[in-house]
Amino acid sequence: MPNRFPNVEKSIRTVLPKLGIELEELEGASCCPAPGVIRSFDEPTWLALSTRNLALAEQTGHDLVTGCNGCYGTFKEALAELEQHPERLDEVKKVFRGMGIDFEGNVAAKHIIEVINELGLEEVKNAVKRSLEGIKVAAHYGCHLLKPSKNRPWEKTQRHTFLDELIEVTGAEPVKYRDKDMCCGAGGGVRGSQVVVSVDMAKEKIDNMLAAEADCVVNVCSFCHLQFEVSQAQLNKELEEKKYKLPVLYYTQLLGLAMGLEPEKLGLNKHVVNTQPLIDKILG
Amino acid sequence: MADINRDTIRSENVDIGFIQEVVDAGANRIRTCMQCGTCSSVCPSGRRTAFRTREIIRKALLGLKDEVLSSPDLWLCTTCLTCLERCPRQIKVTDAIIIMRNMAVDEGYMLPSHRKASKKLLETGHAVPLDEANQEMRKELGIPEIPPTVHQHEDALEDVKKIMKRTDFQKLIEGQESEEKE
Ligand code: SF4
Ligand code: SF4
Numbered sequence: 001m002p003n004r005f006p007n008v009e010k011s012i013r014t015v016l017p018k019l020g021i022e023l024e025e026l027e028g029a030s031c032c033p034a035p036g037v038i039r040s041f042d043e044p045t046w047l048a049l050s051t052r053n054l055a056l057a058e059q060t061g062h063d064l065v066t067g068c069n070g071c072y073g074t075f076k077e078a079l080a081e082l083e084q085h086p087e088r089l090d091e092v093k094k095v096f097r098g099m100g101i102d103f104e105g106n107v108a109a110k111h112i113i114e115v116i117n118e119l120g121l122e123e124v125k126n127a128v129k130r131s132l133e134g135i136k137v138a139a140h141y142g143c144h145l146l147k148p149s150k151n152r153p154w155e156k157t158q159r160h161t162f163l164d165e166l167i168e169v170t171g172a173e174p175v176k177y178r179d180k181d182m183c184c185g186a187g188g189g190v191r192g193s194q195v196v197v198s199v200d201m202a203k204e205k206i207d208n209m210l211a212a213e214a215d216c217v218v219n220v221c222s223f224c225h226l227q228f229e230v231s232q233a234q235l236n237k238e239l240e241e242k243k244y245k246l247p248v249l250y251y252t253q254l255l256g257l258a259m260g261l262e263p264e265k266l267g268l269n270k271h272v273v274n275t276q277p278l279i280d281k282i283l284g
Numbered sequence: 285m286a287d288i289n290r291d292t293i294r295s296e297n298v299d300i301g302f303i304q305e306v307v308d309a310g311a312n313r314i315r316t317c318m319q320c321g322t323c324s325s326v327c328p329s330g331r332r333t334a335f336r337t338r339e340i341i342r343k344a345l346l347g348l349k350d351e352v353l354s355s356p357d358l359w360l361c362t363t364c365l366t367c368l369e370r371c372p373r374q375i376k377v378t379d380a381i382i383i384m385r386n387m388a389v390d391e392g393y394m395l396p397s398h399r400k401a402s403k404k405l406l407e408t409g410h411a412v413p414l415d416e417a418n419q420e421m422r423k424e425l426g427i428p429e430i431p432p433t434v435h436q437h438e439d440a441l442e443d444v445k446k447i448m449k450r451t452d453f454q455k456l457i458e459g460q461e462s463e464e465k466e
Contacts, residue, residue, distance in 0.1 A: 041386065
């Protein structure tokens with residue numbers, strides 16, 4: 001997140017403390033690394049690097065929290081692997097020898113949206129100062145947030161509603177759209193290597209959101225966020241017209257707007273797809 | 285009527301140990317695949333390409349190791365996990381794909397953009413390192429210009445590099461390349 005979307009990071013740093021959630025920096029963290037990319041190349045490297053990040057969090061005595069579905073997937077799966085196969089932890093510890101990295105496994109990995117969801121809808125609603133009534137929002141959950149469902153904390157295993165509900169308390173209207181649970185198309189190294197296929201998936205999703213008359217898409221993942229932002233620019237370039245201009249917001253940006261915060265404080269002035277029309281609609 | 289070709293799988297293409305390797309690496313239920321095609325039918329990549337998840341699983345079961353590992357199709361999976369959720373035999377389909385990708389990389393099959401991202405990770409501790417534009421943006425936004433990650437902690441970056449050396453990741457990424465150049 002910090003290296004890709006400082007603007008989203010800004011909104012997280014602004015909004016969470018106002019909800020009573022204190023963040024502590026994870027000093028010296030590295031790339032998570034990504035569950036579909038680095039794990040696809042060399043699983044033991046993926047496990048060692050993710051365990052190191054988990055160990056850093058464990059040392060602080062707090063849970064690890066991430067704003068990205070990819071990191072979330074990595075940490076959840078790494079924790080499960082280490083717990084189910086203690087011999088893997090021994091392997092990783094061998095890799096760590098002499099570095100002073102201890103790991104006991106006493107740490108949980110959480111997603112920012114999970115932490116917000118745990119506050120409860122009432123609590124989030126209390127923070128809303130400016131209702132987003134009249135704004136239609138297409139929620140995109142993202143794959144690794146929800147699956148594998150056996151290793152996820154959500155109440156349901158499919159047809160999730162928690163993000164829609166968190167959108168609803170801002171006063172905005174979460175819309176139904178076709179193939180809502182479909183992948184954004186960025187993961188697994190597809191965005192990096194087969195961009196045509198990847199953008200085509202994003203196009204299908206955005207077309208479906210537009211058909212539902214959404215004013216914006218709300219996501220909770222840096223890779224989905226990138227996919228929707230950048231793909232629209234690419235599609236417009238191909239079409240040679242500005243057909244795709246659906247603003248792409250991270251949840252804390254939407255919530256921040258509903259809390260009455262300045263758009264600049266939420267990094268909304270730094271988007272690929274212009275967010276001004278949406279902001280005008282809200283403020284106007 | 286056009287000629288009907290008989291496609292024969294020759295025994296020299298079959299590696300009977302292959303599927304056991306995949307099983308040992310964690311896809312333990314893969315042999316129970318009944319070729320129902322649920323995985324292909326829910327696959328967002330398969331919807332727009334010739335990639336068929338079921339076919340990969342079948343070929344793997346037949347022991348067509350080289351064919352599976354050298355196929356670019358293996359890299360069309362977005363790891364969306366839909367097939368893993370839906371497989372009626374509860375096969376960890378996505379995991380099986382990731383396992384076979386690891387084997388493919390081990391054999392030297394790696395897409396250029398993936399090698400590039402891996403090199404970034406080796407150099408900087410991040411597959412997506414901080415660039416100047418983002419650093420500038422961070423400043424404007426009033427958040428720490430250099431995030432408190434390995435970007436700010438050199439000793440931490442040394443540890444990360446050492447880890448990648450010990451897991452042979454460096455050799456895997458850079459070693460193959462020097463072989464290619466030769
Ligand atoms: S869904 Fe499962 S059982 Fe059906 S073809 Fe795919 S892997 Fe085989
Ligand atoms: S995990 Fe991969 S193979 Fe399975 S449905 Fe998703 S893209 Fe297709």
